Amino acid sequence: MNVLLIAGGWSSEREVSLNGAAIIRAALERLGHSVRMFDPAPEFDSLIAEAKKADFAFINMHGSPGEDGLVQAMLECAGCPYQGPGPAPSFLALNKAASKQVFRERGIPTPDWRLLTSRPESGFDLGLDLPVFAKPNTGGSSVHMGICRDQASLERQLNIIFDGCDLALVESLVPGTELTCGMLGGKALPLIMIRPKGSAEFFDYENKYAADGAEEICPAPVDDAVRDLIHKYTLEANEALGLTGYSRADFMLDENGTPWLLEVNTLPGMTATSLLPQAAAESGLPFDELIAELIRLGMEQRG
Structure with a gap:
């Protein structure tokens, strides 16, 4: 072709x-x-x-x-x-504040959040307990994202965001372990556990794209019950957003074993260090076969 x-x-x-x-x-x-x-x-x-x-x-x-x-x-x-989802589901999933409303309506745990539509005045009341994550509402790859542990660091991070973006999402910090779950052809892929290396507090841009930036364990060493629940939430979130083909859902697993859905990525990374290709390979689908399958799914839906 x-x-x-x-x-x-x-x-x-x-x-x-x-x-x-x-x-x-x-x-x-x-x-x-x-x-x-x-x-x-x-x-x-x-x-x-x-x-x-x-x-x-x-x-x-x-x-x-x-x-x-x-x-x-x-x-x-x-x-x-x-390949992948159509226009409306893609638009909905990229908007973090909108998709989190969908997750909550479906009963999928997601951290509390506030959408900020303009740069706030100094000393503003966020209405969430610190610490929090602040990030662009429609960004990815952890660009301009940061943990804010006090009012001063929150205002600094929001200034960074609003210097380049129109909308900011501030989200309650869920301490725990980061897990990600891919979806391919309507089926959940093996979970990956992510452990950032060095001094990084979370899976930031450098950790994501450096060759040895983070420890990525697939399949993730979690209880079967946790695995099954994350698979369930992943498929429910994809269904609720109307996503087809493939995607990747990112979770935080708290100390009580509750998975909290952060977001769903509709065009997951496909670099040599990317997560969805790792999970597909673990399920028996090496990279070239993954590409072929994505084309097959796209042709099946739209060809």
Whole structure:
């Protein structure tokens, strides 16, 4: 097939997107496909025209555009099938404050939060007990995210966020262990436990993309009951958001054994150190076969 590989763009995660695209391109070529790289940053105005020439589009975008559903909507205008969720579910999942409302309505535990729509005045009352996490409401890869243990650090972090973003999400900190659960074709993948290395307090940008930035244990050494509950919450969250194809849900497991859902990623990272490919490999699907399966699922849904 002629595959349009869409990567790059203009979000803060541009380099992560391009790094993953190089690995995906090699896999696509090993599978016998002809690949046309497409970077929306310099080429956006020709996206629909190029998509009409392709048999399939493989999206490896992070942030906006890409995870916000815009590219998916344009591909549908072009009649070009692609992998992963459609425009509306992508848009809903990327917005952390919106998706957390969906989780809560479905009875899935998620930490308390506040959405801030403008830069607050100094000394403002957040209405949440410290410590908290502050992060962009539609960002990813832990960019501009930080733990805030007092009012001063909260205001500093919010200034960093609002210098580059319109909306901030502040979320109660759940102490515990980070776990992630992928979904592929409507089935939950093996859990991965994440233990940041060095002085990092959480799975930050450096830990995520450095070759040895964090200890990632797959399958995660948790009780079967915890595993089954996280699988259940993952599939329920995907169903509630309307997600299809694949995704990755991120949880914190507290000291009482309760998993708290933080967010669901609709275009999970596909670099050499990414989590969903690790979980797929553990379930018997190496990288090239994972790419082939994502194309099969996309063609099945939209071909």
